[in-house]
Amino acid sequence: MSQGNVEIYDLMACNVYMDFENTGLPKEQHKFLIAFHPTNGAPVHELIDSITARGPDGYVVEVANQPFTITNLNGHIFDRTTNAHWYMVNLATGFMTPGEYTIEVKCKDGSVKSISRLQNNEPSDRLMAAYHKHRDTLKASYSPGQGEKLPAGTSLEKVAIDCASFKELTGEDAWYVFRICEAANSKEFDPQNLYWWDNIFLERFTNPDAGKNRNHLVIGNALKQNTAFTYFTELTDGNTMGGTNICIFQPYQTFYT
Structure with missing residues (x-):
């Protein structure tokens, strides 16, 4: 090599x-x-x-x-x-x-x-104030999540993740980064072995609004049957690495196929 x-x-x-x-x-x-x-x-x-x-x-x-x-x-x-x-x-x-x-x-x-x-800490202060007011609503809104099992017969192709809209709740723009692992809980979550993630920092080159104010996402890989999956979503103030001032790591969510 x-x-x-x-x-x-x-x-x-x-x-x-x-x-x-x-x-x-x-x-x-x-x-x-x-x-x-x-x-x-x-x-x-x-x-x-x-x-x-x-x-x-x-x-x-x-x-x-x-x-x-x-x-x-x-x-x-x-x-x-x-x-x-x-x-x-x-x-x-x-x-x-x-x-x-x-x-x-x-x-x-x-x-x-x-x-x-x-x-610049001004975006951090603004997003953190908004997040703290609505944190529990956001956490409870993720679906599938909350330890639930997908209904029998659910297609495992293009499974969608939905959540409450941060923009509608707070009036603030936020960008979403999603990561999912084959894991039954946060301790099993392995950042070296992601099942799938949406790289909005690359996607922005073809879609300038990649990740912006997103409350519906379709997982890009088909899921396995009879498997536990754990994911989390980051809220950020932009979709460029060099322009990001704050990442809010929302709580892990787990569901079962």
Whole structure:
């Protein structure tokens, strides 16, 4: 296999409201997500020495060169929708200080790649205020979910997920990112093995409104029979990685086929 090239695609450095239950972690967090182009050679984690995030007031965080899990919350994930890896670190140290954040990637060939973005907390404050008012309504609205079993005879092709409209409830625009796993609960949810997800950050190139104010989604892969599925939906303030200031991770939902 050829060595390959390391090229950064985009950077998501933003606030995260992790509305998951029984994690032992504070809900107000932040994260860095660095997406890479396909290397056309060895996987990117074999070509990188280190990844460092820097921000205001001497802020420094190291992104680990290891597989990401729901336990370590720091490492790389292979994305089958792009045939490339992205790195993510979730930090349970509250929301970000507004300002410029830069990622520096040191490669094994001696080259250094970097990318920066500006964090604006005004969209976070606005969406969080709206979410808190309607959180319980939103959680209860997801269907199928709530541990229910699909009725006998339900087609497992193009299963739809419906929920209350954030826009109608709050008047605020929000973009939706959906991820589903073959899992009976949140602890079994494996970000390295998604059953399907809707990559609105790519879809926006053909549909500028990808994910916007969506309360109806059709799962792109046919589901398996007699199987538990767990999913969650993020609410964001945009469908570009570099333009996202807040991700609200809504509670996990489980249903059975």
